[in-house]
Amino acid sequence: MGSIKVSGLGKAYRQYPNRWARLAEWVIPWSKPRHQKHWVLQDIDFEIQSGEAIGIIGVNGAGKSTLLKMITGTTQPTAGQIHHTGRIAALLELGMGFHPEFTGRQNVLMAGQLFGMTVDELTALMPDIIAFAEIGEYIDQPVRTYSSGMQMRLAFSVATARRPDILIVDEALSVGDAYFQHKSFNRIREFRKSGTTLLIVSHDRQAIQSICDRAILLASGRMALAGPPEEVMDFYSAMLAEREHSIIVQERMADNKVRTISGTGEASVADIVLLNHQGRPIEVIETGARVTLQITVSINEDIERLVLGFMIKDRMGQAIYGINSHRINQPLDNLRAGDRFIYRYTFDADLGKGNYSVSTSLSRLDSHLDKNYEWRDFALIFHVINTRKPDFVGCVSLDATLEIEHQEIGQGVATDALSD
Amino acid sequence: MSAPMLSSLWHYRGFVLGSVQREFQTRYRNSLLGALWTIINPLAMIIVYTVIFSRLMQARLPGVDNDLAYGIYLCAGLLTWGLFAEILGRSQAVFLEHATLLKKLSFPRICLPAVVVCNALLNFSIIFGLFLGFLLITGNFPGLVVVAMLPVLAIQVLFATALGVILGIFNVFFRDVGQMTGIVLQFWFWFTPIIYPPSILPEGAAQLLELNPMLPIVQAYQGIFVEAAWPQWHTLWPMALVSLVLSLMALSLFRKRAGEMVDEL
Numbered sequence A: 001m002g003s004i005k006v007s008g009l010g011k012a013y014r015q016y017p018n019r020w021a022r023l024a025e026w027v028i029p030w031s032k033p034r035h036q037k038h039w040v041l042q043d044i045d046f047e048i049q050s051g052e053a054i055g056i057i058g059v060n061g062a063g064k065s066t067l068l069k070m071i072t073g074t075t076q077p078t079a080g081q082i083h084h085t086g087r088i089a090a091l092l093e094l095g096m097g098f099h100p101e102f103t104g105r106q107n108v109l110m111a112g113q114l115f116g117m118t119v120d121e122l123t124a125l126m127p128d129i130i131a132f133a134e135i136g137e138y139i140d141q142p143v144r145t146y147s148s149g150m151q152m153r154l155a156f157s158v159a160t161a162r163r164p165d166i167l168i169v170d171e172a173l174s175v176g177d178a179y180f181q182h183k184s185f186n187r188i189r190e191f192r193k194s195g196t197t198l199l200i201v202s203h204d205r206q207a208i209q210s211i212c213d214r215a216i217l218l219a220s221g222r223m224a225l226a227g228p229p230e231e232v233m234d235f236y237s238a239m240l241a242e243r244e245h246s247i248i249v250q251e252r253m254a255d256n257k258v259r260t261i262s263g264t265g266e267a268s269v270a271d272i273v274l275l276n277h278q279g280r281p282i283e284v285i286e287t288g289a290r291v292t293l294q295i296t297v298s299i300n301e302d303i304e305r306l307v308l309g310f311m312i313k314d315r316m317g318q319a320i321y322g323i324n325s326h327r328i329n330q331p332l333d334n335l336r337a338g339d340r341f342i343y344r345y346t347f348d349a350d351l352g353k354g355n356y357s358v359s360t361s362l363s364r365l366d367s368h369l370d371k372n373y374e375w376r377d378f379a380l381i382f383h384v385i386n387t388r389k390p391d392f393v394g395c396v397s398l399d400a401t402l403e404i405e406h407q408e409i410g411q412g413v414a415t416d417a418l419s420d
Numbered sequence B: 001m002s003a004p005m006l007s008s009l010w011h012y013r014g015f016v017l018g019s020v021q022r023e024f025q026t027r028y029r030n031s032l033l034g035a036l037w038t039i040i041n042p043l044a045m046i047i048v049y050t051v052i053f054s055r056l057m058q059a060r061l062p063g064v065d066n067d068l069a070y071g072i073y074l075c076a077g078l079l080t081w082g083l084f085a086e087i088l089g090r091s092q093a094v095f096l097e098h099a100t101l102l103k104k105l106s107f108p109r110i111c112l113p114a115v116v117v118c119n120a121l122l123n124f125s126i127i128f129g130l131f132l133g134f135l136l137i138t139g140n141f142p143g144l145v146v147v148a149m150l151p152v153l154a155i156q157v158l159f160a161t162a163l164g165v166i167l168g169i170f171n172v173f174f175r176d177v178g179q180m181t182g183i184v185l186q187f188w189f190w191f192t193p194i195i196y197p198p199s200i201l202p203e204g205a206a207q208l209l210e211l212n213p214m215l216p217i218v219q220a221y222q223g224i225f226v227e228a229a230w231p232q233w234h235t236l237w238p239m240a241l242v243s244l245v246l247s248l249m250a251l252s253l254f255r256k257r258a259g260e261m262v263d264e265l
Helices: A019-027 A064-072 A104-114 A119-133 A136-140 A148-159 A178-193 A205-211 A229-245 A409-419 B003-011 B013-027 B036-056 B069-097 B099-104 B111-137 B144-173 B176-190 B203-209 B214-227 B233-264
Strands: A004-015 A036-048 A053-057 A079-084 A088-091 A166-170 A197-201 A214-219 A222-227 A249-252 A258-262 A267-275 A284-286 A290-299 A303-314 A319-324 A332-335 A340-348 A354-363 A372-385
Touching: A004 A064, A004 B233, A036 A064, A036 A222, A053 A064, A053 A205, A053 A229, A064 A079, A064 A088, A064 A166, A064 A197, A088 A148, A104 A119, A104 A136, A104 A148, A104 B013, A119 A148, A148 A178, A166 A178, A178 A197, A178 A205, A197 A205, A205 A229, A214 A229, A222 A229, A267 A354, A267 A372, A290 A303, A290 A354, A303 A340, A303 A372, A319 A354, B003 B013, B013 B036, B013 B111, B036 B069, B036 B111, B069 B099, B069 B111, B069 B144, B069 B176, B069 B214, B099 B233, B111 B144, B144 B176, B144 B214, B144 B233, B214 B233
Parallel strands: A053 A197, A053 A214, A088 A166, A166 A197, A284 A372
Antiparallel strands: A004 A036, A004 A079, A214 A222, A249 A258, A258 A372, A267 A290, A290 A340, A303 A319, A303 A332, A303 A354, A354 A372
């Protein structure tokens, strides 16, 4: 008891150009659909065995609530199927069906019946429900006299009065004070021990990792990742870091482009300059000239590892070339706050004429997805001119050479024919 | 009604009955006289119709030689029309009223119209019980023929519920339906011989009246209580058939649109 199988699940809302279009679609027989489908969740596949605990994570709007609502049966899926065995209890909307004018006891009966319990069952469970909610004599007072915490406690107590086969919990909904939160979480753990399948939505890394066997990451209505909780949470944190910091600094530059600097700031680019073979700063490079990109990095906080990467982009923002110190096997380890490092990348600027920009990245590993100290777009802009080489199109100077051979096939044949 | 729907409704009967009870209690919760009001209100209404209309205004039904006949005629039509109007009026709004519940909790949605019907029936039985008591006291009780009102009532409730659910579903998608229902009910009421006897209508209007599905229902009640006459069953058959077809339509519409309804609320 208590397994869930979700296959090819999707949810779309119908969008009509106007209200009349819906009426037309309903009333005119065999009319073609006049609505567009707006998908909020697509291609969700997973299976939960009885007794497993699964965490569902994702940013707001990723489709978590929609998924849970479909599993509980509140909302019908547009595509795919859900099969589940056993009784589901959902702690999503606590206190639904509570009426302020009625006493706690009457409301417990009503709410319980809404969950499909009988009056006899509820009467038998009543002492437990009251005791767990720690409501005391207030149980016979109208619910409108309750504090919001008391209402939540009572609601939680009713919803979990019976151990369900599947428990769906939205952790964002915090129940009462720290003490009761602890108590309610303990009850959830007890259910889990007794074999209840758990489905938890949470942003709390600790909660997910301590209780869940697996985690599922939803992003923009799709399953981005499913696997061990730690792995999924790491990925999620990186994704969040990306989102959170991508708008930290945005500078409008002289040419009206927006420079974005993002990252957590443990290290930053203090200076960046392009040098010619004599070591003098330049902004204009001759195609094919040997140049050095000199990047000065300040360490602002102790970090265990640093990788510096740079990328040259053309004026359309297309990457032309990029590399980092990890790939050249020169990452730095155990750096102290206050340190400064000067990196010098030297290369032949075999680029076509035009404008180029350099982006820099300071990160812990090869990918800035893991820990992004600083990502800086348009860190440097330079121009490439071509006065020495033959004029060419495109942004890479491949130094093509040319050899032409004159092949006289047609004439040769003709001469042979004539000589016969 | 389909079997799974019926069984889930049965499983949630506690919720349905509890809701009816709760709604009943809420109405008079903070009043001193409490449940007494449930009797005082309809009693006042019956007195107005019978005593004032019949006695003071000397209104008479053509062809019936009884002081109270017009009052009884009025009550027989008005009280039953009240039941019809309550079921229809409340079912068309029931899904909108409970939008949050529908969106957030998973429970058999058929419970909501069921609560409406039970509530209307409860109100009706109180007021009609008083009416029957009044008939007994004044010596106008029609006798055994009263049982004939049960099948008529059944047809009427089925008709009102089916129509109400259809309107209720439509109302979620097209809110104009709610506005329209009130207006249509007004016209429908005056187009049904409740306040007036059909005999006062001109020839053309009388023929048009035959198209009114509520006519045989109301006339059956009036026949039972004013003349102690058994209903003309053959006039009720078409209405029974209409109600049945309408119920099937309501059910299929409900099945088809219940999911989409939650998205729209």
